[in-house]
């Protein structure tokens with residue numbers, strides 16, 4: 623695998639819950655080293671798409687490939703082993719486990735050599751606050767610290783593609799800036815691509831190399847941020 627990883631290719635993907643079809647036909651790509659933003663109003667299916675890409679929901683149609691690897695019907699651990707990391711919306715950290723234990727769970731997603739090496743120092747360099755709180759229970763951390771822990775837990779497995787579902791949601795502005803800085807440093811480093819669900823149009827368009835807008839189960843607009851028109855914002859993003 624190259625330093626920058628592979629291209630994620632999603633073709634005509636359909637997904638949903640039971641009889642209810644949330645995503646009807648999604649076609650998109652995340653190329654190595656890119657930050658791609660997925661935008662769309664509440665409830666259009668952004669989280670459903672992230673979970674489907676990660677193998678947590680089985681697609682009803684279409685394909686998901688990462689480089690040469692066919693992941694369409696694969697269980698989540700195969701995605702993790704292929705180099706895809708996932709930070710779910712709402713963080714999902716283990717509140718009864720310590721910060722260190724939460725990070726070790728992230729290592730379980732990694733291959734054998736990474737597991738042996740333990741939690742990489744770079745994680746504490748990115749999130750100094752976690753290094754100071756290793757023995758604290760996850761549940762005792764503030765919302766912003768929990769979000770940092772959730773991202774750090776994904777990063778310990780050194781993914782090549784990181785799926786980030788609304789990482790700034792419900793956290794205070796100073797931490798938002800910390801998390802923005804982490805995403806910016808990932809982008810500057812070019813060692814990982816990021817698929818980011820983000821509600822802030824300002825941040826999304828400042829960081830993204832490419833964007834997709836989801837509406838009614840389809841991708842209704844895509845392009846470089848500079849090409850996002852006011853008309854598209856009004857039609858598909860304004861509340």
Ligand SMILES: Nc1ncnc2c1ncn2[C@@H]1O[C@H](COP(=O)(O)OP(=O)(O)OP(=O)(O)O)[C@@H](O)[C@H]1O
Nearest residue numbers: 639642644662663664665666667668669670671711
């Ligand atoms: N576990 C579930 N079972 C059944 N329906 C669900 C489930 N989770 C989500 N849905 C439905 O699927 C649709 C898409 O939800 P999803 O959470 O993917 O949207 P979203 O774009 O991520 O929204 P938000 O921005 O509010 O997080 C919604 O109509 C929602 O009610």
